[in-house]
Amino acid sequence: MKKLLFQSDDYGLTDAVADGILKGIHQGIIRNTGLFVNMPSSARAAEKIRDCAEVCVGIDINLVAGKPISDPAEVPSLVNSDGHFVPSVQRMREGKVIGRQGMCLCFEQDPYNYEEVLLETENQVKRFIELMGRKPEYFHGHSMATPNTQKAARVIAEKYNILMTLDVMNSNAVSMIPCTWTPKPFPIEDQLKTDVEQHFLQALQASLQHEIGYFICHCGFVEEDLMKETTYTMIRMKDLAMATSPKVKAFLKEHQIELITYRDLKEECSCL
Template sequence: MRDHAGRRKGKEQVKLLVQSDDYGITRGTARGTIRAVQYGPVRNTGLFANMPWAEEVTEWIRPFFEHIAFGIDLNMVNGPSVLGYREAPALCHEDGTFLSIKENRQLDNAENGNDHIDSEQLYREFRAQIERFIAIAGRLPDYVHPHAYQTGKTEAVIRRLAEEYRIPYSMDFAKLPDAVMPSMGWYTFGTMEQQLQEDPLGYLLEDRTGYLKHEYGYLITHCGELDSDTLHLPFNICRLRDLEALTDPRLKRWIDHNRIELITFRDIRNQI
């Protein structure tokens, strides 16, 4: 049942899964995500296992393993390939760095169904990223999550690996009853100046996604502190804006006032 404002009545709590993507894409994003875990509602984050500093940033977050779901963001557009050019030439440049999102999109055309990906090379690369995660973290990822460039082929590869490793696939959150998926409607995907105008806190406090009207909600953010590597990403200032919003005391009061329960993928792994 719902009240006149559309909020759900009764004793059931809204169960909100708060995720901060891109852990370790830079050291700055790792530091920001940890702050959002310590002082905010983030309980889920995924490692960029292909990055040279993946082992370093995993040690930073290891003390929080019992309190969060530490997953993996399977990535084919940022940083170096784990396999390298010799084994995955369709995915990367000769120096081993991945093709960018723009470069991948330019390869998509009508002849290949707007999906040029070599599925077998991508499978081997993503599998190598999962194996590197296991070697670094000493455990399986708590979930797998896609990063940025997504097509039917990338989706199929991720699902194949999720099934093989018996790991939850983040997008299967939609299978939960009465679930609302992420909207990320506050992002401008624009210049630094435009990103400064983003208002994630207002978006959340006004509940523009409608979390309070559902039993399960999924919130994706991109928290980070700014360092030189982060500033070179197109998605940069917005990470600081997300971190500011998620660590703002007003958000904590909103969560407490609405009796929202913060959950992880470990809590729902048997339901999706």
């Protein structure tokens, strides 16, 4: 492996997550991150990263946390009675999963109404443009994908000419570095015991034969607000420690691995 696309998702989920990712950009190896545009922290997060030329900022389309950008009355199947998105754990509990198609979970009946997802997805892209003053540099789905969410994502990504991370994942030119140490469910006590740095170094070593490696994690500091939005909590500080680790930096230097962004992939991979 000569190049590594290192991505940390969920930028703007909370203030602490945003601040942790910013540390990982300025003091570590994060070069790609996706902005949540529908959270109370989104505007602050966008302001802090808008002029960071060294990082590629995409959009994390979020249909499971916080409130929609759309009027809840226009997306009734996406929200609970309080106007917040239905959490993914509730979708899993109430629906019947019958299989997978690539990254998609296939339910007996897709819990996501296509037209409503299409509306909300485009409204999130529009909000990104308002917050950042430019289009997202890549398009990434958050938490749970179904055929309807991916179909809507494809339509909006093509409409705005935005690179989809799904296409990168499926490209023969890029090798996904598997993150096998983050099961679902992932209890807090198990998150605290997980040695992310060691796992990641082992995964990097095993991927050296590939030309371009691709890894996604979820860095961040931990605060009370985070506990209200997700069960993926303490592991974020472990991811951040890994992303700023001297051992990881030394490994990249020793093996002459260049950190890249989606901008580089557009130039290097004609298939994307």
